Amino acid sequence: MNTDKLIHNLGNIDEDLIAEAAELRTRQKRRPRLPRWAAAAACLVLVMSLAVTAEASTGAVSNLLAPLFGCAQTEIVDSIGIPVGASVSADGYTLTAEAIIGDRYNFAVVYSLTRDDGQPIAENAHFATWDPSKSRHGSGGGSLRTVPDEEDPSRMYFIEEWSVSGSVIGRQMSVTMGDLVIYAPDGEDIPLASGPWELTYTLRYEDSGKTLPLWNLPVTHPDGTQYKFKKLDISPVGLHLDFTILDPVWGTVHTLHEQVILRLKDGTELLLEGNGSYHHKGGGKTAKGSYSAMYGIPVPFEDMEALIICGTVYPLELTE
Amino acid sequence: MEDSEIIALYWERNEEAITETSAKYEAYLSKVASNILDDPEDSRECVSDTYWKAWNSIPPHRPGNLSAFLAKITRELSIDVFRRQNSGKRQGSQYALSLSELGDSFGSGVTPEEQLESRELTQAINRFLRTLPKDTRNLFLGRYFFFDSLKDAAAYCGMTEAGAKSLLHRTRKRLKAYLEKEGFTL
Incomplete structure (x- = not known):
């Protein structure tokens, strides 16, 4: 086959496939996080050994969200996160949306997948397709990753995370997972079970965020781009920035990748990996944009010291 | 402006459609073009031609996804320019x-x-x-x-x-x- 013809026909593929890839391209880079399954397993074992219904209910959300955050900051997780408990079964496997946590612009969902016959789920199993919510919540990006359950081989977890430009609290979300397969590097995927698994739920968690005006805080990116930051929405689990880019360079993709850091009072600096987008205004002389990111661990307001954007330090004085 | 509103402007034959398309998608389309063409002027021309091709295509088309529809046009136009300029010799981009x-x-x-x-x-x-x-x-x-x-x-x-x-x-x-x-x- 002529390569030119292949290239030409790739240009005529379905627009939803192009849009899906385009959305990812405009996201900031998301590095895979370190697996937290060890901590998650420890939390689950602790709950199982306690086996006290009343106490389990008070800590239930942080246990359900343990594949996401481990045992970190369970008080915050329990106060913001909410259990979901929506399940759907197909072909001997049950997918359950266990719990959600988030803020106005970021959220994460922990799903569990269990084998109904109690047998181990094959290693490297994953869904062949992931069709996230059709609901509109602005631009931004999301990801789906797997976390094994070291204690129970008949269960594995999936974590879906989104950071977007529009407020999501109260919105109804849906997700459709396609067939369950084992990825074969040099051949066809090996089918495990036929989907789809479809779930719908509402982001009903509490709005724990605060809004701070940044008064057009001027910031210069290392590449020379001038930003003015207008507003910060910040919560114990994530943040959202609204900004203007001055004189955006034609043909350049402006990005805040590796430029936003949350500094804690103990000196720890969390390099955030979020999603940003912008669009041109005023005939291209400026661009209006936003950036949203979720932290790797929950952070109490009183532990936050400063936000560092492109090296510019903005002190944070927040209390619960 | 929402994509549906921009598409409505095209259908109304309102030239604001091109202004709004440019304001929203110029950076995105210029990246598509500049990945194919080394010369910024050629890339800029392909993006401009994209707007006019969209103008001539909508109507009758009503794109389900405007950004993907435009990216397809920019990609095709840029590849055509690349082929004209590099027949028999492909390198660089x-x-x-x-x-x-x-x-x-x-x-x-x-x-x-x-x-x-x-x-x-x-x-x-x-x-x-x-x-x-x-x-x-x-x-x-x-x-x-x-x-x-x-x-x-x-x-x-x-x-x-x-x-x-x-x-x-x-x-x-x-x-x-x-x-x-x-x-x-x-």
């Missing part, structure tokens, strides 16, 4: 590198398969892409639809460059096997 990679798997000669309807081939490619895990599909399209550099595509897919290169190699092989199974001779 990410497009040229991507073409070279695909050439390793699919050859570059003219074969009877070129007589097959493009629509059938496109449909087969669509079906193949839908069999891929999402990350693999987006990496493949980032490299071979948008012609992003391997480094950039690996970064936004959250992979190492070596991992992305290996995955692209396997995916090209899978595409070749799939198309052969579908009756396309490669």
